[in-house]
Amino acid sequence: MRKIHLMIALAALGPFAWVIAHVGLSTMVAQLKAMRIALPIVMALSVLRLFLQSTTWSASLKGENVAVNTTKLIGVRLASQSMGYLTVLGPVISEPMKIKLLGTSSVPTITATCLDTGVYWFTSALGAISGIVCLPLIAAHGATYHWTPVILALAFAVFAITRRKPILAGVVRALGRRAPSWLARAEQCETSIRTYRLEQPALVSRMFWIGVACQLLVASEVVVVLWSLHLPIHLSAVMTIEAVTRALKLVSGWVPARVGFDEGGAVSAFAVVGFSPMLGLDLALTRRVRDLLWALMGILWLVWNTRRLSHRHAITRRHPSNVSGRGI
Template sequence: MAGFRRLAFGLRPELRALARTNVRPSPRRTPDPGGPGRNGFPRTSRTRGPGRGQDLGRGIGPPMKIFERIVTVLGFITLAILLWKFDAAVVWAQVSKVGWGFLIILPMQLCDHVLNAVGWRYAFSASDASRIPFRQLVRIRVAGDGVNYLTPSGTIAGEIIRPGMLADHIPAEARNSSVVVAKFAQALGQAFFALAGMLVLLPLRLGFLPGRQIINGLAGALLLMLVAAASLSALLVRRRDGSYWLRLSGTVASLREQMGRYLRCYPGRFALSAFFFMLGFAWGAWEVLVICFFLGVPMDPITALSVEVLSVVLDSLLFMVPAKVGTQEAGKTAIFAGLGLPAGQGLAFGLVRHIRELVWAGTGFLIYAWDRRRRAARASAVLPPLPAEPAARAD
């Protein structure tokens, strides 16, 4: 959930990666001869008949297949290492302490995925969003987050696989554009949450975080929002002669045109997208309260918000570490100690949250692996039979 730090370096690599994947239009839709649709977005219509889905396999080229296989292998290797790394006795002790509380802690993450799915839904145009079942968005959010968590890709791999999982619903340009728009909205939502949290921390006079450092944190959050706005401007704003400030070509330029139409026609939807992503980050504070309740750690709402804000900031700085190996437990230990809480309780909290993250990451990764296998089976089922070799003529 830590993506806004990369905005300072631009999103051209992500744009290129998304544009190179799934660039063929959906096989179930053909251009409507009636002309452009509402607000300049192209109209599409469903095709019917035995040819349905025939081009799906062709839309996944060899580079994408290699990428998906690498992601699959790396994800399972990381998950296996994490399960081996944890001391079984320590894990069992913490699980026993929480007990039946895991029946509440584990399902709580679904609310976070639902809020993020709502944020992603608003990253589509209104007409495209109406064609996608909401449960499908939730399922893909879970799968993409699982891939991001378990692969050393800096939270990029999960974004690349999301458009392919939506292949049956809307054209490729709209799918890819929605992922990039949602990434910007998520970055802004994260920055707004960090900014609001720092404002809450400012009057607390924390011993390990002096007022000057909190002010510096506020300035940093504002700077990140300015960087996000500047990145969008450099990507989408035109000069007086109609050309773009940032020159792109090919499929990346087409993706930019789609994003520009969305932001011009639906600024309110973009604001709602960022708002729901911010709520997704804020939901973590409720999880802090619930986990601490079952661990027997006294925790008030303001302290829980402080824990979550500092966790989000720390995770954003260490976003390149796959599966938060070592950073989850060490980070929570330092945060609890800084807030005047026992460091051992911070370690226990970090371990419980890591268990929850691993369960959901494994679930998401299995969803992705199953979906990839299903798409491959569908693609092979519609391949035409090989032509028969002509019989050799007798001399």
């Protein structure tokens, strides 16, 4: 398993280099110079959001009697997100990878991690809906109906997450013996998550409000970029820009580093709110530089953690009595 983690980390360097080459190193250097004030602030906001996300994950794990220190959770999150960001698999690889890298009991870890992810994406969907609702306040007449399917899809997501009864249970019962094994496992996971929410409402409420704080930090990145570009800052414009870019981010998760989609989404968002579309590239490139820095740190953490575990395993084999009782 340790060799596999090392191979994954080394393989991720290929897509990382491809993204740098595709975007253009000179373009990124120029962006760093142009956004030398905004980028550090955006990074600081991202660090705070990363800490809050790891805090909710830790709380969710503790609710399942799984104790993992926050530093490791941050490293695991960065490593898994870097794989999801740089590959075509996106969340399909990042979520299971988080569970594998923790190395804890699988069933409670899966339940707690899925709950943490679900609460975060629930707050993210609420933020997207809030931004899209702001469209009639700023968009051109007759243009807002194009966003009706998106609003309906996000509203359905909110309904699916908040309802008390499981959704997949009815599907599994309807299929009977023809239900695939992966669907049955997904149904069990959904049931565990919804039971968890009913048994520990205070914890889930706390996770929800921390998730809301995270969404405000994400929206604050738009505020910082608008401020650095000396553009007027209006709540409706900020929420709309964030909603449009987030919607395209969701549908482009299969594209490595979302190359092209992040830029196109930011340009479209700036055009919708009446700003110069080309200024949207400043937001997209600022966030891309941030994401690439986090991806690099995630890869480095994965390599370091793999080497550390290999070293500890070697010591354990040579001197088993000296390391008995220690946890990894």
